[in-house]
Amino acid sequence: MQALDAVAVRQWANACVRSLDANREDIDRINVFPVPDGDTGTNLLQTMRSALDSLLRTPGDSVGAALAALARGALAGARGNSGVILSQVLRGLAEAAQxxxxxxxxxxxxxxLRxxxxxTAAVSRPVPGTVLTVLRAAAEAARDAGSDDLDQVVTAAAKAGAAALAETPRQLAVLARAGVVDAGGRGLVVLLDTLAAVITGREQPPPPVTPVLPRPPEALTTAREAGSADYxxxxxxxxxxxxxxxxxRTALEGLGDCVSVVGDGNGLWTVHVxxxxxxxxxxxxxxxxRPHRITVARFADQVAAQAARFSRDRAVVALVxxxxxxxxxxxxxxxxxxxDGPVPPADLLALITGTRARHVTVLPCAEGVRAPLDEAVSQAVAAGQDVVVVPTSSPVQALAALAVHDPARRAGDDVVAMAEAAAATRWGRVEVCxxxxxxxxxxxxxxxxxAVLDGDVVRVQPEPADVAGLARLLVDRMLAAGGELVTALLGADAPEDLDRVLEEHLRAAHPEVELVRYPGGQADALLIVGVE
Known part of the structure; x- marks a missing residue:
């Protein structure tokens, strides 16, 4: 097919509805950004059904008229943010073919390109790794196809869209944590693949589908695709x-978020907030x-009981x-x-919410996480989780806190016990300047x-290095104030016999003290020591 006509548009719209219907549950299931368990697949399907219904009711034998009917129907029946974006994609196609x-x-x-x-203009705060990223990649590939042949252009766009979809987990941390691609982007790839199949003839277009628009229930609820849980x-x-x-748009942004005010180019607008x-x-x-077709939906995550949201009562999160x-x-x-380098707040938020625990205790014993952690905790708390950060400056303090963790205790009492155990643990390390x-x-x-003790350098040993000797000095200084247990975490570059040297030294100099050691594998310290 070297030219897209009205018949092909109808074939494509029919095939889109069937393909989205077949993929709806899978797309819904991978909808994890920015709030998990959304209904992106359902919203795309219902929006496309509305578009097809408009097309079937509109006479016209030109590609411009057919695409305009699709765009008009999608705008009128747009469901959720993904539906609004789909309506604008169809509007762009219609405007170019007018x-x-x-x-x-x-x-x-x-x-x-349009x-x-x-x-992009329909989204107030575009984020990389979403459907917009996939659409841009497809549009740029079509622009750079190097041919005006219809099959070459659509094939390039579909391939680039699929490749961009595969990259979305590398652009959006929450997708990487969940091991999924962007749900809206996957829906767009379904539409592009279907268009490529219709144009190239690689597949027989599916038979026409008579769209059945859903009847709104008396009490309408919906899953949250985006935005703050405050609304x-x-x-x-x-x-x-x-x-x-x-x-x-300005007035609505003063009332909430996820605001979009978009039109079909012919005087009809859809409003979402x-x-x-x-x-x-x-x-x-x-x-x-003059507003009409007003729909108000209460978010399902607000209606559902908290017990349905959380699968367990307690969890501990550690950054190590x-x-x-x-x-x-x-x-x-x-x-x-x-x-591994700077930690995006989205990574931390995904870790906390991914526990699906009502109460989460965080042990932040890695460097450079305080600011992003504060942001992630604020978002989790705003969404209804009870999150408490126990101050820990070293993994040995966090291990001491975790050792006294008791899920059977009241959450508040447990956090106090963990904080006391961490505070009572002196920590030191041997590292290379x-x-x-x-x-x-x-x-x-x-x-x-x-030699570092409780965050302060207490000994500098110029080269040549004597790691074992400095480790003995550090442990002696830490035990000067007393202690019953020494925990040693051996770094990735620690000397092979360092644990043996420590054991022999403690046996001779501090026989009353117990030593436990583990291969820590940390790259930033040869040895981390805790004394309790």
Whole structure:
């Protein structure tokens, strides 16, 4: 097929409904951003059904008229954020083909670029790794296809969309944590693949489908696709007579989030907002134009009992470095995140919410996580989880806290016990100096050995290094104030006999003290020591 005509548009719309229906549950299941358990697949399907219904009711033998009917129906029946974006994709296709009887490869290229522009404008805060990323990749591939042949353009767009979809977990941390691709992006790839199949003839287009629009239930609820859990309702309506969308958009942004005010290019607008004041959202529409088809849905995550949301009462989350240390915490039942460079708040939020626990205790014994952790905890608490951070500066403090963790205790009492155990644990480390600095005990230079006690450098040993000797000195100093248990975590670059040297030294100098040692595998310290 070298030109897209009205018949092909109907074939494509039919095939899209069937394909989305077949993939609906899978797309719903992988909807984890920004709130898990959404209904992106369902919303895309219902929006596309509305688009097909409009097409079947509209006479017209040109590709421009057919795509305009699809866009109009999608806008009128848009469900959720994904439905709004789909309506703008179809509007972009319709605008590029306006007045044309058929669409060539060049026209499809322009249509995808316009769809990308409109869909991006429909989202107030675009995020990489979503359906917009997939759409942009498809549009740019169509633009750079190097051919005006329709089959070459659509094939390039579909392949690029699939490749971009596969990359979404690398762009959005919450997808990587869940091991899924973006749900909206997958829905768009289904539509692109279906269009490619219709144009290239690789598959026989499925038979026509008579769309059946769902009858709204008396008490409408929906899953939350995006936005803050602070807002309880999704308000949507169609709007006529709107001259300037910006004042309405500004008014709605003052009421809630996930605001979109988008049109079909012919005077019909759809309005979408998450808010708590339903009346104010509708009044804003009345002041701006003539609202109709008003739909108010209460979010299912607000309606459902908290017991349905949480699968267990308690969980412990640890932020640690080193293979051995991570395995220690996992063996004790903690959920573990190993920071590798700067940690996005989304990673931390995914770890906390992924426990599905009502009460979460966080042990932050890795460097550079305080600011993103504060942000993630704030978001989790706002969404209804009880999250408490126990101050820990070292993994040995976190291990001491985890050792007294008792899920059978009241949550508050348990957190107090864990905090007391961490605070009662002195911690030290032997590490190699990485840069020149001034310490409490003098200047240190790269390559020097440092003994650190409770965060302060207490000994600098210039090269040649004597790791075992400095470790003995550090342990003696830590035990000067008393102690019954020494925990040693051996770093990835620790000397092979370091644990044996420590054992022999403690047996001779402190026979009353018990030693436990583990291969910590941390890269930033040769030895980490805790004394309890």
């Amino acid at each position: 007045g044309a009887s058929t669409a060539s490869g060049a026209a499809l290229r322009d249509a995808l 769809a990308d522009e409109l869909a 309880e309702y999704e308000v949507m309506y169609l709007l006529d007579g709107l001259d300037d969308p910006e004042p309405l 998450h808010c708590n004041d339903i009346g104010a959202a509708v009044e804003a529409g009345v002041e701006a134009g 470095e080193g293979d051995g240390v991570a395995e220690l915490f996992r063996a004790e039942g903690a959920a573990v995140l190993r920071p 990485q840069s020149e600095a001034i310490t409490w005990v003098g200047r240190c230079r790269p390559g020097d050995l440092l």
